[in-house]
Amino acid sequence: MNKKTIDDIDVSGKRVLVRVDFNVPQDEQGQITDDTRIVAALPTVKTLAERGARVILVSHLGRPKGVTPQYTLAPVAQRLSELLGRPVRLLPDCVGPEIQQQVQAMENGEVVLLENVRFHSEEEKNDEEFARQLAALAEIYVNDAFGTAHRAHASTEGVARILPGVAGYLMQKELEYLGSVLESPKRPLIAILGGAKVKDKIRVIENLLTRVDTLIIGGGMAYTFFKARGYEIGQSLLDETSLEFCREVMAKAGDRLLLPQDVVVSSADPFQVGPDACETRVVPVTEIPAEWQGVDIGPETRAKFAEVIRGAGTVVWNGPMGIFEFDRFAEGTRAVAQALADSGAITVIGGGDSAAAVQKLGFAEKMTHVSTGGGASLEFLEGRPLPGVVALQDK
Ligand code: ADP
Ligand code: MG
Numbered sequence: 001m002n003k004k005t006i007d008d009i010d011v012s013g014k015r016v017l018v019r020v021d022f023n024v025p026q027d028e029q030g031q032i033t034d035d036t037r038i039v040a041a042l043p044t045v046k047t048l049a050e051r052g053a054r055v056i057l058v059s060h061l062g063r064p065k066g067v068t069p070q071y072t073l074a075p076v077a078q079r080l081s082e083l084l085g086r087p088v089r090l091l092p093d094c095v096g097p098e099i100q101q102q103v104q105a106m107e108n109g110e111v112v113l114l115e116n117v118r119f120h121s122e123e124e125k126n127d128e129e130f131a132r133q134l135a136a137l138a139e140i141y142v143n144d145a146f147g148t149a150h151r152a153h154a155s156t157e158g159v160a161r162i163l164p165g166v167a168g169y170l171m172q173k174e175l176e177y178l179g180s181v182l183e184s185p186k187r188p189l190i191a192i193l194g195g196a197k198v199k200d201k202i203r204v205i206e207n208l209l210t211r212v213d214t215l216i217i218g219g220g221m222a223y224t225f226f227k228a229r230g231y232e233i234g235q236s237l238l239d240e241t242s243l244e245f246c247r248e249v250m251a252k253a254g255d256r257l258l259l260p261q262d263v264v265v266s267s268a269d270p271f272q273v274g275p276d277a278c279e280t281r282v283v284p285v286t287e288i289p290a291e292w293q294g295v296d297i298g299p300e301t302r303a304k305f306a307e308v309i310r311g312a313g314t315v316v317w318n319g320p321m322g323i324f325e326f327d328r329f330a331e332g333t334r335a336v337a338q339a340l341a342d343s344g345a346i347t348v349i350g351g352g353d354s355a356a357a358v359q360k361l362g363f364a365e366k367m368t369h370v371s372t373g374g375g376a377s378l379e380f381l382e383g384r385p386l387p388g389v390v391a392l393q394d395k
Pocket of ligand 2: 351352353
């Protein structure tokens with residue numbers, strides 16, 4: 001990683017503006033249902049406080065239109081206080097003279113949280129004046145919000161043009177693990193792609209195809225490849241606009257591409273009728289019945305994928321192998337997660353649903369790295385520079 005981190009600078013006695021990703025899921029009562037993102041930022045927050053910085057945290061939550069009390073960061077400040085074992089004050093706004101005064105009065109080692117930065121529409125517009133107001137609060141900027149690094153907003157990109165900016169530990173970890181996949185993978189490098197649409201993953205496939213030893217494709221996107229081969233795919237997911245792309249990928253990849261050989265098909269759409277009302281069968285991919293739809297990879301495919309994964313040096317995985325939201329159709333995804341867990345390979349998971357699947361199936365701890373940034377991890381794997389990272393100081 002060629003960006004400076006908090007270990008490269010002296011923060012003692014300095015006001016440090018830290019962009020974190022505290023965009024946590026909440027229930028109707030505003031209770032936080034998953035605090036993974038808060039926990040993931042703790043190493044950076046703790047280290048800065050221990051080193052005597054005055055830590056000013058800034059984050060967005062949800063998609064508010066102007067000041068919306070429902071999207072207050074108050075519950076987050078509460079949970080962060082519990083996790084740190086010390087009070088974290090929530091300031092009533094993120095910019096303005098009153099906030100300016102409050103941060104000027106902070107003590108070394110103190111931690112405060114600014115109110116939802118998206119209460120100001122200037123944030124997402126990356127408004128220069130607004131970025132200047134945020135920057136005026138501090139002397140140093142730290143970006144630890146990998147999950148929003150693909151967006152050029154005032155708090156992720158604009159401030160880093162004004163203040164000297166460095167990466168936090170979470171940002172560093174994300175860039176190192178995802179970066180190692182693209183730059184210096186232990187070989188053989190295997191990419192496993194699945195999920196719903198080929199269209200969403202075209203640039204990921206293109207970029208990874210130039211780097212991998214084997215490309216495994218499963219999940220909903222495999223059916224567009226089957227269609228491109230001329231197979232009957234019944235009611236399975238089809239991405240009509242990507243047929244030509246699939247043909248090109250097959251031609252380019254040759255025998256580096258591994259597609260499923262058998263699939264689980266369902267007599268009806270489980271989202272419509274519920275999973276239990278579906279009749280299921282395992283069929284070879286060349287024999288999908290016209291009225292049925294593919295919902296998971298079959299047992300022979302699971303075994304074949306596992307065998308290939310066993311020999312890997314590095315595995316990067318994005319996209320579930322089936323409709324994992326239903327336990328009945330999560331077996332293919334489970335088998336791949338198990339194979340990754342059992343392999344000695346470096347295993348990196350990207351993508352929002354993929355991270356959720358690995359978490360839900362209980363394999364998160366067994367992976368080398370599960371990215372906290374859904375969209376950001378995909379853009380990274382596309383090989384695109386992330387604006388929030390570009391803006392940080394080089395080593
Ligand atoms: P990620 O968020 O990790 O990038 P995607 O959003 O591309 O992953 O894909 C996740 C979705 O793909 C899940 O909602 C899952 O139900 C769906 N999916 C996987 N396999 C199939 C299939 N055979 N048919 C329909 N949907 C599928
Ligand atoms: Mg998704």
